[in-house]
Amino acid sequence: MTLLAVTDLQKSFGGVVAARGVTFSVERGEMLAIIGPNGAGKSTVFNMVGGQLRPDRGQVLLDGQDITHAAPQKRFRRGVGRTFQVAQTFLSMNAAENVQMALISCRRRSLGLWAPARERYREKAVELLAQVGMAEAADIPCSALAYGDVKRVELAIALAGEPKLLLMDEPTAGMAPRERAELMDLTASIAASRGIGVLFTEHDMDVVFGHAGRVLVLLRGQIIAAGTPDEIRRDAQVRRAYLGD
Ligand code: ADP
Ligand code: MG
Secondary structure, three states, X not given: OOOEEXXXXXXXXXXXXXXXXXXXXXXXXXXXXXXXXXXXXXXXXXXXXXOOOOOOEEEEEEOOEEOOOOOHHHHHHHOEEXXXXXXXXXXXXXXXXHHXXXXXXXXXXXXXXXXXXXXXXXXXXXXXXXXXXOHHHOXXXXXXXXXXXXXXXXXXXXXXXXXXXXXXEOOOOOOOHHHHHHHHHHHHHHHHXXXXXXXXXXXXXXXXXXXXXXXXXXXOOEEEEEEOHHHHHHOHHHHHHHHOO
16 A cells, blocks of 8 residues: 555645645655755645645545544654754754653653653664664764764654654755765665655755655646656756756
8 A cells, every 4th residue: 555645735825825736645665855946835745744734625645544634743653754954853962862752752651750761762762873873872962963963863763753654854954965865875775674655855956866766846836747866857847947957
């Protein structure tokens, strides 16, 4: 069964139609990029999948279940995880504690018994950090980590919720080119090995064409093209509208 099926999503803000007839799907293990110029509607679509925005029309199915009107927390429990454009880690806490906190809160345990609960999840947290290449940073405060490493910790935090679908809002914003490729290689290999579907927005075309399995191009709220990176690169309409030909 298709992991995420989005059908005919529509959203207007006053007179502006930010999304119109948006239909697409994400399969398990797939990396799907949404690209388009500023104001195209990428964040609007993203937020309707994450639950931060309610569509005026259309449907969002996860594993065949209708989550169109579910609150973000409920979607999270059903398997919709997300990372944010701005780092969301607690800088005073070390990398392991950030992941421990995510492990505890996604199990809806109280943080009141933080000390004993933290110990229980230490091993699992370090294991998740190891999966993103950050095991040796477990005891380092996030404030002392390089920005690219904080992004890796964020990926471990997102994985703590055992997502089926991972929404990544400009995951490589603010990173150096080599770090970008590394983070996206890592994301792609984790997604493939765990069967996680990844939906990401990105304005770095090297990241998009190098790491997406498929690409959707949005323009003024509508999908004007969808295909593999090669197909999108060759699409005349996309080149005119977006890639600057
Ligand atoms: P993108 O992420 O591709 O840059 P957005 O989804 O943020 O595009 O915006 C699409 C359109 O919807 C833009 O014209 C934007 O001004 C408008 N828009 C987005 N969010 C809001 C909002 N909360 N209120 C009013 N207009 C909005
Ligand atoms: Mg946006």
